[in-house]
Amino acid sequence: MILxxxxxxxxxxxxxxxxxxTENxxxxxxxxxxxxxxxxxGAMQESAAIAKGTRCQKHLFSLSLSPPPNENVPVATFEAAIERIESELRLSGQPRAIVFHEKEGRRHAYAVWSRIDGQEMKAINMPFYKRTLNGIARDLYREHGWEMPRGFKDTRHRDPLSFTREEWQQAKRTRQDPRAIKQALQTCWQTSDSKSTFERVLRERGYFLARGDQRGFVAVDWRGEIYSLSRAxxxxxxxxxxxxxxxxELQSTETAKACIAERMTPKLKAWAKEAEEHAQKxxxxxxxxxxxxxxxxxxxxAQLKHQQEARWLEExxxxxxxxxxxxxxxxxxxxGKNKKIRQENEAEIARTTERDRAKKHSEIQRQLSERRGLQRKIVAAREKQNAQMQELNREVAKYLTMSAHTSQYFNKSEIKTRERGFSKKERDHYSRKEYDI
Incomplete structure (x- = not known):
């Protein structure tokens, strides 16, 4: 379980x-x-109100618990892991919230604690909590017999294509896969032995080398998005x-964007938008x-919840x-008869609670299994879409390069003069090729 x-x-x-x-x-x-x-x-507002009595700015501790994708993990396993974590992080007894999310056939949990000790009105210190979480995560993989990620076995084998939330949002904005973007930039870097080679392979994939404001080296795509090369x-x-x-010695990002915008003609923009929409379909x-x-x-x-609540009231x-x-x-x-009846009722409540929880877990696991089957189809369609988007990047880069090559020999007025002497078929042909302006 990744923590x-x-x-x-x-x-x-x-x-x-x-x-x-919207996302879950x-x-x-x-x-x-x-x-x-x-x-x-309301609970989070309470936590924030209590924290105002202290100088603590980060008064919450947020934790995500992600089990292996295809494992059926019961709620009790999540609860036991959370109890162990809060004990080792000295958060026992602190106000706590637990939320479950499901997306793409995967079920994971979030736990949030208030770090403010209400008695002493100060934040609980949690030194080296990342190291503690990594140790607990490894133990959970061993205890439950789950296949441990390679990055846990050896940090040198961590996934090089992992991405941050900001990178995911940027890729979502451009309708691309963040892993595909990283892989493309990494391939360009690994297959280059000089600056000129690196620039050439970048252009072939739709990226242009530039100087970042703070990050030093960046790549700018034809959409104007900026990617940190050191991070990618x-x-x-x-x-x-x-x-x-x-x-x-490199051009700035603003200059690169201006050059790309100048070469992105209305016809090329319309064609790229049409290609994006086709891939999206x-x-x-x-x-x-x-x-x-x-x-x-x-x-x-909802039906199961209603049935269980109605049965609970009757019982x-x-x-x-x-x-x-x-x-x-x-x-x-x-x-002492009343005490015996009370004990029987408490035992029955425990049994019925476990019965309802087991029924709910069984229904959730059935739905997750069904959803995973559909997810395989979605992944296949998404991979096809990503391949089309990468091909679009290469095609747009090719036309932009042609446009830049053409501008070295003709200025705009000369190109327009030449186009007037062409037939409509020839004009369409050259506007798609080297005379696109």
Whole structure:
């Protein structure tokens, strides 16, 4: 189970993120402990209000728990892991919230604690918590027999294509796969032996080398998006300088954007937009199936919840009817019969709670299995879409390069003069090729 935690503030933003339904297919507020409010937003506001009595800015500790993708992990396993984590991080007894998310056939959990000790009104110190979380994560993989990621066995084998949330949002904005972007930039760097070679292979994939404002070396794509080369390739700035040279000799990002914008003619922009929309349509059928499935799963869970609540109320009524009242109740208290009935009721409550929890877990696992089957189709469609987007990048880069090559020999007025003497068929041909302006 991968554990990622961080100290943070901005309780309202965290509550919005955890309860946002646009990115997650199912959201369940599993537990609120130590708060007056019965909803997450209210609980986070309580935590923020208490923190105002201290100087602590990062008054929350947020933790994500991600089990292996295809493992059926019961709620009790998540709860046991959370209990162990809060004990080792000295957060036992602190106000806590647990939220479950489901997306793309995967179920993971978030736990949030208040770091403020209400008695002493100061934040609980958690030194080296990342090291502690990594140790617990390794233990969980061993205890449950899960296949441990290579990066846990040896840090040198960590996934080079992992990406941050900012990189994911940037790729989502351009309708691309963040891993594909990183892989393309890494391939360009690894297959180059000089600055000229690196620039050439970058252009072939739709990227242009430039000087960043703070990051030194960046790549700018034809959409105007900027990518840090040190972050994407994994190479240090010293290595990039040795292979490329002084970043001061490169064009700035603003200059690169201006040059690209000048070469991106209306016809080329329209063609690129059309190609993007065509690639996006490849995934529409699978996405429609996903939406239909998610709605059906939500309806089934709502029905199960309603049935369990109705049965619980009926069973509560029956348990209450077992306890005698009046003189008989007094006599039962004297003889100890009431205590025996109370113990039987408590045992029955434990059994029915476990029964309902097992039924809910079984339904969730059935839905997850069904959703994973559909996810395989979505992944296949997404890979096809990514391949089309990469091909689009190369095609646009080719036309931009042609446009730059043409501008070395003709100015704009000369090109327009030449085009007037062409037939419509010839004009269309050259506007798609080297005379596109």
């Amino acid at each position: 990622k935690g961080n100290e943070r503030g901005n309780a309202r933003e965290l509550a919005n993120h955890l309860m946002r339904g 297919e199912h959201i369940e507020l599993h537990e609120l402990r130590g708060f007056v409010s019965d909803d997450l937003h 390739t994994g190479a240090k700035t010293k290595e990039l300088k040795a292979g490329i040279g002084d970043p001061k 490849q995934n529409l059928a699978a996405q429609f199936q996903r939406e239909q499935m998610v709605q059906g799963h939500r309806h089934a869970r 509560e009524r029956q348990r209450a009817a077992r306890t005698p009242k009046g003189i008989r109740g007094l006599w039962g208290w004297v003889t």
